[in-house]
Amino acid sequence: MSNIAFDESGDDSDLQLQRSTPHKGQTIVIPTSEVTFPETYEMAIISVPSNVCNPGPIGLFSLCIGCCVLIAADMGWTSSTVLARAPWLFWIPGVSQILAGVLELFANNVFGSFAFVIYGGLWCGLSWTYVHLAYVDMDDPHEELKHFGWICVGFLIFSLILLLASLQLNKTFPLILVSISIALISLIFHVFFGTSSIPTGIFLFLVAVFAYYTGYAIILNTYFQKQVLNVGKPLYSWADKLQKKLEKNQDMETI
Numbered sequence: 001m002s003n004i005a006f007d008e009s010g011d012d013s014d015l016q017l018q019r020s021t022p023h024k025g026q027t028i029v030i031p032t033s034e035v036t037f038p039e040t041y042e043m044a045i046i047s048v049p050s051n052v053c054n055p056g057p058i059g060l061f062s063l064c065i066g067c068c069v070l071i072a073a074d075m076g077w078t079s080s081t082v083l084a085r086a087p088w089l090f091w092i093p094g095v096s097q098i099l100a101g102v103l104e105l106f107a108n109n110v111f112g113s114f115a116f117v118i119y120g121g122l123w124c125g126l127s128w129t130y131v132h133l134a135y136v137d138m139d140d141p142h143e144e145l146k147h148f149g150w151i152c153v154g155f156l157i158f159s160l161i162l163l164l165a166s167l168q169l170n171k172t173f174p175l176i177l178v179s180i181s182i183a184l185i186s187l188i189f190h191v192f193f194g195t196s197s198i199p200t201g202i203f204l205f206l207v208a209v210f211a212y213y214t215g216y217a218i219i220l221n222t223y224f225q226k227q228v229l230n231v232g233k234p235l236y237s238w239a240d241k242l243q244k245k246l247e248k249n250q251d252m253e254t255i
Contacts, residue, residue: 054107054218055100055101055103055104055112055116056100056112056215057216057218057219058097058099059097059101059116059120060211062093062097063093063097063211064207064212065088065093066092066094067207067208069088070200071201074201075198075202083131086127086130086134089123093119093123094120094121095124097117097120098116101114101116101117101118104116111165111166114162115162122155125151126148133145145191148191152184155184156188159181159184163178163181167236168234168236168237170231170234171231172232173214174235179206183204186200213229217231
């Protein structure tokens with residue numbers, strides 16, 4: 001249940017709904033003009049989903065492990081077969097990220113759930129592509145993989161859309177998504193034109209570094225209830241710009 005507090009300090013009082021979390025309460029202010037009051041305050045009981053911890057670090061650390069698996073192969077540091085990489089790509093960045101995305105739904109985080117579930121699907125699909133390469137005899141494996149190149153084009157567009165949304169979160173998420181986007185571009189050239197995979201490995205390394213930092217920042221800042229690691233302020237706030245534009249229009253109408 002929610003703890004409900006009423007502020008009757010004036011005509012423009014607001015109804016404050018406080019949802020308790022294991023560490024710190026979150027307050028949502030709703031204008032009284034949008035609230036229909038019951039006959040008694042005791043009847044104003046609002047049900048909310050069960051509290052869940054922040055699943056962001058699960059998805060971010062899973063992303064790091066997946067990047068580490070691919071970095072070793074792209075940089076030529078290992079001679080392991082594609083079949084040896086498949087289970088690590090399927091269970092850690094694949095299934096774990098999808099699980100983190102589902103948990104983000106319960107935490108009411110649309111951005112996190114959207115990103116983790118879709119990217120988790122990419123990792124699962126990549127792992128099964130590796131299995132296909134290992135067990136199916138193909139006359140021209142390069143031609144067979146071109147469909148994967150077009151899949152990467154689709155995920156590149158998805159990453160750029162997420163990049164725009166991440167600009168109003170903090171500074172580390174845009175860095176992650178920029179690195180992912182450039183890694184996908186390099187991978188697309190590798191699949192279609194046979195270019196070197198080393199640039200892909202370099203940018204996947206940057207993805208892993210930024211994701212590790214962001215994941216640890218979430219854990220430490222949440223645990224200690226203060227800023228231990230700085231993730232930076234939003235680079236651009238769409239909501240603030242829209243609010244200022246609306247206020248400007250209202251002022252013009254008043255004049």
